[in-house]
Amino acid sequence: MDWSLILSNTFRQMVGTDAMYFAIAALGLNVQFGYTGLLNFGQAGFMAAGGYGLGMTAWYFSISLWWGIPIAIVYALILGLLMGIPTLRLRSDYLAIVTIAAAEIIRLVVRSVRFKEQFGGTDGIGEFAGPFREVGSNLGIEQGNKYGFWVFEYTGRQFWTLIVGWILVAIFGFVVYLLMRSPWGRVLKAIREDEDAVRSLGKNVYSYKMQSLLFGGVVGAFAGMMLALDRGNVQPDNYSRDLTFYILTALVLGGLAKVSGSIVGPMLYWGVYVFIEGVLRGMTSDGPLQIGGVTIIQSTQVGQVQLMMVGAGLIALMTFRPQGLFGNREEMAFDDR
Amino acid sequence: MNVLKSRAVRVVFVLVTLLGVGLGGTSAHAQDSEYFIQAQVKEQQRDENGRPDNQPVVGVTITVTAPDGSEVGSAATDDKGVALIPVPAKGDYVVRLDESTLPEGQTIAATSNAEQVINESTFRTNRQIINFFTGESQRVEQSFFSRAAQRVADGIRFGLIIAMCSVGLSLIFGTTGLTNFAHGEMVTFGAMMAYLLNVRGLAFVSFLAFLPFIDDVGRFHILLATPLAVAIGGGFGYALDRFGFARLRRKGVGLISQMVITVGLSIILKNLFLFFFGGRRKPYRDYTLQEGLNLGPITITPRDLIVMLLSFVVLMAVALTLQLTRLGKATRAVSDNVDLASATGIDTSRVIRQIWVAGGALAALGGVFFGLDEQVGFDMGTQLLFLMFAGITLGGLGSAYGALVGGFAVGLFVETSTLFGVPTELKTAPALLILILVLLVRPQGILGRAQRVG
Numbered sequence: 001m002d003w004s005l006i007l008s009n010t011f012r013q014m015v016g017t018d019a020m021y022f023a024i025a026a027l028g029l030n031v032q033f034g035y036t037g038l039l040n041f042g043q044a045g046f047m048a049a050g051g052y053g054l055g056m057t058a059w060y061f062s063i064s065l066w067w068g069i070p071i072a073i074v075y076a077l078i079l080g081l082l083m084g085i086p087t088l089r090l091r092s093d094y095l096a097i098v099t100i101a102a103a104e105i106i107r108l109v110v111r112s113v114r115f116k117e118q119f120g121g122t123d124g125i126g127e128f129a130g131p132f133r134e135v136g137s138n139l140g141i142e143q144g145n146k147y148g149f150w151v152f153e154y155t156g157r158q159f160w161t162l163i164v165g166w167i168l169v170a171i172f173g174f175v176v177y178l179l180m181r182s183p184w185g186r187v188l189k190a191i192r193e194d195e196d197a198v199r200s201l202g203k204n205v206y207s208y209k210m211q212s213l214l215f216g217g218v219v220g221a222f223a224g225m226m227l228a229l230d231r232g233n234v235q236p237d238n239y240s241r242d243l244t245f246y247i248l249t250a251l252v253l254g255g256l257a258k259v260s261g262s263i264v265g266p267m268l269y270w271g272v273y274v275f276i277e278g279v280l281r282g283m284t285s286d287g288p289l290q291i292g293g294v295t296i297i298q299s300t301q302v303g304q305v306q307l308m309m310v311g312a313g314l315i316a317l318m319t320f321r322p323q324g325l326f327g328n329r330e331e332m333a334f335d336d337r
Numbered sequence: 338m339n340v341l342k343s344r345a346v347r348v349v350f351v352l353v354t355l356l357g358v359g360l361g362g363t364s365a366h367a368q369d370s371e372y373f374i375q376a377q378v379k380e381q382q383r384d385e386n387g388r389p390d391n392q393p394v395v396g397v398t399i400t401v402t403a404p405d406g407s408e409v410g411s412a413a414t415d416d417k418g419v420a421l422i423p424v425p426a427k428g429d430y431v432v433r434l435d436e437s438t439l440p441e442g443q444t445i446a447a448t449s450n451a452e453q454v455i456n457e458s459t460f461r462t463n464r465q466i467i468n469f470f471t472g473e474s475q476r477v478e479q480s481f482f483s484r485a486a487q488r489v490a491d492g493i494r495f496g497l498i499i500a501m502c503s504v505g506l507s508l509i510f511g512t513t514g515l516t517n518f519a520h521g522e523m524v525t526f527g528a529m530m531a532y533l534l535n536v537r538g539l540a541f542v543s544f545l546a547f548l549p550f551i552d553d554v555g556r557f558h559i560l561l562a563t564p565l566a567v568a569i570g571g572g573f574g575y576a577l578d579r580f581g582f583a584r585l586r587r588k589g590v591g592l593i594s595q596m597v598i599t600v601g602l603s604i605i606l607k608n609l610f611l612f613f614f615g616g617r618r619k620p621y622r623d624y625t626l627q628e629g630l631n632l633g634p635i636t637i638t639p640r641d642l643i644v645m646l647l648s649f650v651v652l653m654a655v656a657l658t659l660q661l662t663r664l665g666k667a668t669r670a671v672s673d674n675v676d677l678a679s680a681t682g683i684d685t686s687r688v689i690r691q692i693w694v695a696g697g698a699l700a701a702l703g704g705v706f707f708g709l710d711e712q713v714g715f716d717m718g719t720q721l722l723f724l725m726f727a728g729i730t731l732g733g734l735g736s737a738y739g740a741l742v743g744g745f746a747v748g749l750f751v752e753t754s755t756l757f758g759v760p761t762e763l764k765t766a767p768a769l770l771i772l773i774l775v776l777l778v779r780p781q782g783i784l785g786r787a788q789r790v791g
Contacts, residue, residue: 037593039593039596041518041600082773085777086772086773086776086777086780087776089780090776090780092593093510093516093596093734094730094776094780096516096518096596097516097723097726097730097772098769098772098773098776100518100722100723100726101723101726101727101768101769101772102769104723105765105766105769108762108763108765108766109763109766112760112762112763113760113762114760114762114763241719242604242607245600245601245603245604248597248600249601252597301612303608304608304609304611304612305608305612307604307607307608308604308605308608308609308612310601310604311601311602311603311604311605311606311608312601312605313601314597314598314600314601314604315598315601315602315605318590318594318595318597318598318601319585319588319590319594319598322594
């Protein structure tokens, strides 16, 4: 097993594009779940809104890529209203049910043959990221060149996406940090602690919850846009139901209701994920791993083992350390009602 | 599903099969001459059991042209119905079937084109396969009434399965307040256990082969595998509660945290199924080939008919149990008001345990029935989950009868929605509409009790 390769992959992925778009999505999810206590299980749907908002510009609307940003935001807002209006007056699990259903239906619709003209079917939409990459090369980042140092070496294309992405993480992180210290943010946290008390103080809880859902959803759309720009395409199966759950795991790992948690969590998540993958691939590279003649794992099964560990990690965190690595146990009061 | 009569009908349509990997299996850097377009011409027929039985069509000329109209190559199909045309590189091509070379009496369908376009982006391997299906153009135009009758029959079958799967989900919610996002995997679990017993077999029980329903490699007939799978499913529910959620409740872990834990459980189980079972859908060993019975306008296999009858009987038994027995009454009492039930001397944690067992067993049975209908797959329950949610929301979250009524209604609605122009691939989408409308108009559902919320 090549440990230096595994470790360098691990470090590279910790600040790689996956960790980057996870961090953006987790920041949005944190506003909803961590600060307001809203169970949004459909963050993948918001990300799809972002990705397809960009992808459809050249493909379907025949307009410049940059219009995709407002289009994606509008998509996310519409989606948030659709999910929020029926559910935010009700118990918190209704939101979870509707968001998970809506995200799944979005995936079915965008991959359908019926709407292939709009969304490109199962192949998705490609070749729209050109204008974005041009900006990078205009700033002197050659797509073919290598950038970075030590193990952190990326192609010019990745490097440009990473710069933009992590700047977005910093901006959204800072905005969330400030917002949660504002009176608005304090109302959100109060709703998480005790909704009825907030209502009795004359605040419109429904409206605040809606604002939180929409804000987190728009941030999620930006995560979807960065994912699309990184891959250079949007594909329906990139926005599967379980994507939300992986982001949730990364967020809980870092710590709910903490800005640092939603940034460091995804980095650690991807570090651990890639490390496990490297070790398992190393063990199975010369044929299936066998103990006493019994096949334990084959190379084709590595992905499933990784994801089982993600699930187990989520369960362990919620059971034994719900505040994650950086969270504050006292901020985990959404359950005390 | 089968709208087409088994005899005489030769469905005609064109499919483009895009094979992602596996064929040829050479690297992407293959030489120019290694790119092929493989056109396959098949006459689509159905055998006496109504299953597709395609026949190759020989001697049909296939021409490949570049987008600018210049001919790249052409070939006639061989005795396997295959024409192999080399192309210089991956790229956009037009593949045309010369209809004048088709055998007497055959045509390309009205629903298809004799001309198909290949995009460079779809050229994933160095051999692009393209299928032309031909046949006698005798598509039977069915009246709206007979299509409707068929869809309603399918809807009833699907609705019964959803109702059966949802009972546990709704009752667990009613008694503990927990929305179990791993309930779909409990459905898959039942189907998987039956598959294990029925197809893989347990070698160590092969000595029992003298018993009926067990063969000499330890495989169980589905009639025996089903009750066993249901029992294992009940045991699985028991274990989940005993070693999982009961402990969490005692520990004082809140409901939202428990809900997130069910999400983790769902991820683990789904990948465990994928690990052991693989990604493909596979059928059970028994009752796979059956000729449909024609009952008036409806075609239905005896298997599906029996599944429907059994589902109905089981659901009636569930309803009667809830209505008449001590356990049923206790269950309804607990799901109505835990504190009050507890104060009247009901052992609530025991009732909750029993509900997990019953819910697991019913989910497993629903899974086996669903697997008999549409084969077994690692994500079959996951796909049902949101239909179950729609069903129990419609019926009233936490209400036992609500789950029966709501699940049934959603199944029926989903299947019949294709009559009104909803594409089959999107037939589950209207369930989201139900969900949203119910929450807007009557959030407590049909049978639920209105509660002051928010």
